[in-house]
Amino acid sequence: VSEGATDLGLSVGDSVAMQVIAGDRLDACFNEGVCVHDDAGTVTITGVVRLSDDLEPTPFDGAVFLAPLEFAEARGGDAITTGYITDVFARPGSDPDELVADYSTRVEGGDVRATNDDLAGVRRAAGLQHDGLLIASAILAVAGVLIVGQTLSRFLARRAGDAERLAVLGMTRGQRAGAGWLPGITGAALGAVGTVPLTIALSPLFPRGIARRADPDVGVRADWAVITVGAAATFAIGACLAGGAALIWCRTSARSESTATVSLASRLVQGLRLGPNAAMGSRFALEPGRGSHHTPVAAALGTSMAAVAVVVGAVVVADSLDGLLASGERYGVGWDLQVSAGDRTIEAGEQIAADARTDAVALAVSGELNLATEGSVPAQVFAVGMSSVKGSVEPIILEGRAPIGADEVVLGSNTFEPLGVGIGDAIDVSGPLGEQPMVIVGRTIVPLLGSDSPDVGVVVPLQSMLDLGGLETVGEIDVQPAVFVSLADGVDIEAAGRDIEMMGAARDGPFRPSSVSVLDEVRAIPIYIAVFVATMGALAMLLALVVTSRRRRGDLAAFRALGALPRDAAAAVCWQGLVASLAAVAVGVPAGVVVGRRLWISIAERNNVLAVVEIPWWTVGLTVAAAVV
Secondary structure (H helix, E strand, O other): OHHHHHHHOOOOOOOOOOOOOOOHHHHHHHOOOOOOOOEEEEEEEEOOOOOOOOOOOOOOOOOOOOOOOHHHHHHHHOOOOOOOOOOEEEEEEEOOHHHHHHHHHHOOOOOOHHHHHHHHHHHHHHHHHHHHHHHHHHHHHHHHHHHHHHHHHHHHOOOOHHHHHHHHOOOOOOHHHHHHHHHHHHHHHHHHHHHHHHHHHHHHOOHHHHHHOOOOOOOOOOHHHHHHHHHHHHHHHHHHHHHHHHHHHHHHHOOOOOOOOOOOHHHHHHHOOOOOOHHHHHHHHHHHOHHHHHHHHHHHHHEEEEHHHHHHHHHHHHHHHHHHOHHHHHHHOOOEEEOHHHHHHHEEEEEEEEOEEEEEEEEEEEEEEEOOOOOOOEEEEEEEEEEEEEEEOOOOOOEEOOOOOOOOEEEEHHHHHHOOOOOOOEEEEOOOEEEEEEEEEEOOOOOOOOOOOOOOEEEEHHHHHHHHOOOOOOOOHHHOEEEEEEEEOOOOOHHHHHHHHHOOOEEOOOOOOOHHHHHHOOOHHHHHHHHHHHEEEHHHHHHHHHHHHHHOOHHHHHHOOOOOOOHHHHHHHHHHHHHHHHHHHHHHHHHHHHHHHHHHHHHHHHOOOHOOOOHHHHHHHOOOOHHHH
């Protein structure tokens, strides 16, 4: 495998010396640390395969090599421990899930699974990137709509007198609107055409991370159906914006300054009894003006509010994601150490429980059990039996509660639908040694104890697992006993782990599910979105201030004629920015918190992890300060 070859500095054609540990010596090697190797001759490397550990359903360190069965038989003889895998190719049109459900109850001492399950992590990574790109596209589209709308409004506002002259020449309102629409629709057409080569040129950059490593041919791609729809949507949105701006242009230019009424902003300023500088700036920020003095106040405020909301929402999602990655409990690991000791697991569990530094200790073992509702065909699923030795160690519950009786079980999130059951339903749990009716009391994150997914399986009391024969449905090599250890507050986890290893036990984890590792790869996306939108919002605000200063030169001149100093005019513009920023913060911050909270809950629920929302108020405070400044 490429990872192992890289670590060892090997390449195709190299000859290496091999050593082997006979099967009857494995227990002494793993449990006692006494490993006796035999010379196995020299072998030649004929190829290197790409098999990244994050593309595998179970964790491994890359130290894997592939060889014919004869290779192992010649070097281990009867003492070698062998696991066989039979590949079954279904006929076209067959349902792999039905075949798995059928064969799983027939195959004894082994496991039956669909090969598509091996790609679950890759599919999840691709799906997350797909959703992330859609969200980013939606945000960029909204930002683009607001920016283009502002640009068109300002472009036409500077030509307010042109509409009046066209009316004098005899053009109808529809004809004047068509004249104002023409520049916008031209820009929309150019934008739609320009997106096509840009889209194709950017295609080699995606996907990223795990999905990219799984793709054997990352190159230029062009989905013409998607490109056509996207270009058409770009043109349609641009044309609609241009049409709306043109209609407003005609209507605004036809109004007479003498018919203007006192605006809401003016009444608000009078009611607050603001000083001259503040009053002038507040009117600039909230009043659009008329005729040649018209400024797109609504578009500017909408852009600022949306920018603050997006930044705050992205920060909430990013901080919640960081909290998930930092807390094993949120993705199903409710303990500090996961220990294995082979046949000595029970003894090791009792020794660890006697240590005063431990707060809770549980024994666990993996196997498979058959689940069925009344009148249905049993389906064999991955199973974990758990029993507390000290304190209480329970699987993480997403919904419902943990089992407290011998006749209660909890299921993984993706186990409910295939069985057609829900929380509170009765279910028959069976194995080679018997059958027992049980009640489903919750939805859990199945511990990663040799399993491929924390979303599939059942957790039962350890004694029920043994009584039903759940260990006999898998090969002996696949039975993985473990001890889950929760340490007391303040105990050094690394030091405790080293002491446990000195007892002859191995520290195996805890392991992070591939679904969470996928989220780790996209953790930077919310920050990128926040930075981009914050930059666009700042530029939009700066542009609004510059345009207002130019359009309201007459108002500023009148202000100066009344005795205002140059610094008073500058203060009025500063007040304009302050009022616009406060309005954006007042609306954008609560909206961003609500949207970010809802978005993160949706992400957590889709990935079957605890939906804990973290709102970084200090970051939100910095965002508010930056927006105001």
